[in-house]
Amino acid sequence: MSARSPEGAAVPGAGTLRTARHTFALSWRIDPLVVSVVLGLSLAQTGAVAATGLSQRWVVDAVQGSGGGLPGALAPAVLLGVAAHVTAAAGNRVRYNYQHDLTDRVDLEVNREILTASASLPTLEHLERPDYLNRLELLRRHTAALAGSCWSLSDTAIGVLSAGLSVWLLAGVHPVLAVLALLALPPLWAAKRARHGLAAARAATAEEQRLEDRVHRMFLTPETGKEIYLTGAGTVLDETAHSARTRVATVVLKARLRAIGWQLTGWVCYAAGFIGALVLTVSLVSRDAASLGDLMLVITLGTQLRSQIRGTVDGFSRVAEAGDTTDHYLWLLAYARRQRPTGTRPVPRAPEHGIQVRDLAFTYPGAREPALAGVNLTLRPGAAVALVGVNGAGKSTLVKLLSGMYAPTAGRITVGGVPLDEVDGAAWRGRLTGAFQDFFRFQLPVRHTVGIGEPEAMDDREEVARAVREAGAAPIVDRLPDGLDTQLGTIYGGVELSQGQWQRLALARALMRRHPLLLVLDEPTAALDPLAEHELYEVFTRQARADPGRITLLVSHRFSTVRGADHIVVLDGGRVAEQGTHTELMAAGGRYAESYTTQAAAYQEEDLR
Numbered sequence: 001m002s003a004r005s006p007e008g009a010a011v012p013g014a015g016t017l018r019t020a021r022h023t024f025a026l027s028w029r030i031d032p033l034v035v036s037v038v039l040g041l042s043l044a045q046t047g048a049v050a051a052t053g054l055s056q057r058w059v060v061d062a063v064q065g066s067g068g069g070l071p072g073a074l075a076p077a078v079l080l081g082v083a084a085h086v087t088a089a090a091g092n093r094v095r096y097n098y099q100h101d102l103t104d105r106v107d108l109e110v111n112r113e114i115l116t117a118s119a120s121l122p123t124l125e126h127l128e129r130p131d132y133l134n135r136l137e138l139l140r141r142h143t144a145a146l147a148g149s150c151w152s153l154s155d156t157a158i159g160v161l162s163a164g165l166s167v168w169l170l171a172g173v174h175p176v177l178a179v180l181a182l183l184a185l186p187p188l189w190a191a192k193r194a195r196h197g198l199a200a201a202r203a204a205t206a207e208e209q210r211l212e213d214r215v216h217r218m219f220l221t222p223e224t225g226k227e228i229y230l231t232g233a234g235t236v237l238d239e240t241a242h243s244a245r246t247r248v249a250t251v252v253l254k255a256r257l258r259a260i261g262w263q264l265t266g267w268v269c270y271a272a273g274f275i276g277a278l279v280l281t282v283s284l285v286s287r288d289a290a291s292l293g294d295l296m297l298v299i300t301l302g303t304q305l306r307s308q309i310r311g312t313v314d315g316f317s318r319v320a321e322a323g324d325t326t327d328h329y330l331w332l333l334a335y336a337r338r339q340r341p342t343g344t345r346p347v348p349r350a351p352e353h354g355i356q357v358r359d360l361a362f363t364y365p366g367a368r369e370p371a372l373a374g375v376n377l378t379l380r381p382g383a384a385v386a387l388v389g390v391n392g393a394g395k396s397t398l399v400k401l402l403s404g405m406y407a408p409t410a411g412r413i414t415v416g417g418v419p420l421d422e423v424d425g426a427a428w429r430g431r432l433t434g435a436f437q438d439f440f441r442f443q444l445p446v447r448h449t450v451g452i453g454e455p456e457a458m459d460d461r462e463e464v465a466r467a468v469r470e471a472g473a474a475p476i477v478d479r480l481p482d483g484l485d486t487q488l489g490t491i492y493g494g495v496e497l498s499q500g501q502w503q504r505l506a507l508a509r510a511l512m513r514r515h516p517l518l519l520v521l522d523e524p525t526a527a528l529d530p531l532a533e534h535e536l537y538e539v540f541t542r543q544a545r546a547d548p549g550r551i552t553l554l555v556s557h558r559f560s561t562v563r564g565a566d567h568i569v570v571l572d573g574g575r576v577a578e579q580g581t582h583t584e585l586m587a588a589g590g591r592y593a594e595s596y597t598t599q600a601a602a603y604q605e606e607d608l609r
């Protein structure tokens with residue numbers, strides 16, 4: 001990790017060096033030839049300024065000593081000057097462009113690494129953690145600094161080496177002139193100070209930047225656009241985004257102005273030193289203690305030393321900026337490593353004992369109250385288990401834990417006797433399938449919108465057609481202009497479906513997986529009327545009984561739609577209130593009986609109207 005200064009801002013440290021090494025290795029892997037050219041030009045760049053100064057001194061001293069005629073010895077001096085100038089000007093441009101190109105290509109790789117690290121996280125818990133989201137936001141906005149860190153470091157090294165050569169030549173004229181190098185320190189220190197201020201401002205406003213970005217995106221998606229249109233919330237949201245943007249801009253502008261102040265102070269120190277150096281050299285020339293060529297050398301090196309120091313400072317600033325981003329990058333990699341799934345055991349083939357849930361508890365990150373507490377139940381294979389409860393009872397949370405999206409805070413889940421956290425995560429996902437109330441609309445051709453539920457069978461038209469039929473979505477697909485090949489969604493100029501039609505396709509997607517161990521239907525029928533939902537759940541209940549290796553979990557807040565399930569679990573306030581068959585629960589006369597009777601009466605009344 002980057003070292004931390006007392007103010008809390010990152011300064012380049014071991015972490016930055018490690019990242020620079022890593023990005024250099026990536027550059028080398030991408031294009032070793034270009035990297036070699038850049039390194040060669042960098043080396044030539046190191047001596048270019050000193051060579052320019054020396055050639056000018058050579059020319060002036062030769063002209064002065066020639067008594068008016070142009071000596072032949074002038075030719076090598078001029079040649080040296082031309083070579084140094086070409087290296088400095090043309091070589092620098094070539095090097096700069098190549099570095100830029102390599103940085104862009106490494107940037108793509110770094111972004112891929114970030115995605116891979118994020119995707120490797122075994123649960124989805126990080127998506128609820130503001131510290132994770134803020135760091136990721138800062139990281140994604142500044143990956144270019146990270147990708148170019150090895151070149152920023154090499155620019156700094158070139159600056160230091162070429163400035164070192166200049167100082168050595170200046171000290172040859174008079175040792176005091178070497179002090180000019182010390183005056184490089186105030187601009188360096190000022191730049192570091194300026195960087196800290198800017199980094200702190202960015203970190204302090206990361207949350208607001210995220211808010212602004214989110215609101216912005218809300219205006220661009222049809223789902224939220226509709227809500228905004230109807231509610232007229234556009235102005236309020238626009239103001240929210242605007243005030244977030246203004247707060248960010250104000251904080252960053254203040255930090256930027258302070259940064260300019262610090263940098264100006266540093267440069268004033270250097271300018272004063274340079275004037276002193278010129279006065280000293282002129283006095284040496286007037287006392288014949290130095291030649292006019294030496295004065296020329298001091299002028300050339302002194303003015304160049306300024307840009308060498310600026311190059312060093314700029315390179316250093318970019319290394320420091322990469323240091324801030326490195327901090328977030330290494331944090332993400334370490335987080336992904338810490339969260340690396342530890343489960344290696346295979347999923348039991350025929351889980352005789354089904355899925356056992358024992359004393360399960362879960363609290364969302366940052367939440368005060370647990371969403372689940374002391375949950376005990378058994379999901380038997382070859383049966384349909386219904387999970388019912390009012391809104392907020394904890395049904396979806398239990399589904400998230402069963403599918404491994406979140407790790408329990410306490411208690412355990414076992415599959416066929418094997419603790420779920422010991423089971424290989426990818427293998428477990430391979431045996432799961434499901435459809436959810438908050439499904440995603442994949443705006444793809446229908447066969448892929450459905451087929452993606454089992455990537456391996458995605459291009460198998462017969463399999464896709466089977467899933468479509470089983471989900472009762474065949475009439476929808478039959479009416480589409482190109483059937484399974486119809487492009488869906490307006491974003492790509494395709495056909496738009498109704499909410500219920502999208503939902504049927506999401507259900508078909510869930511049915512693509514042929515022999516899942518756990519099939520979860522978490523209210524994927526919310527857009528259907530209670531009778532249609534009931535009929536569909538009856539079909540799934542029959543199918544569940546026909547497949548002895550499958551556990552089917554039907555989730556609903558409509559008590560009356562799941563009465564045919566083999567086992568009904570009633571959740572209330574994150575706890576299991578009751579469980580049993582419909583007959584047992586009705587006989588018990590508890591919460592289930594009460595809610596079932598009330599809801600059934602309400603639906604009957606609705607039917608009569």
Ligand SMILES: Nc1ncnc2c1ncn2[C@@H]1O[C@H](COP(=O)(O)OP(=O)(O)OP(=O)(O)O)[C@@H](O)[C@H]1O
Pocket residue numbers: 128364365367371389390391392393394395396397398557
């Ligand atoms: N991402 C989250 N972060 C924090 N709390 C959450 C989150 N999701 C749900 N909760 C809380 O957890 C509790 C259970 O929510 P859950 O979504 O599991 O209920 P549910 O029974 O599925 O409700 P519904 O029928 O409305 O879908 C609720 O009190 C809810 O406020």
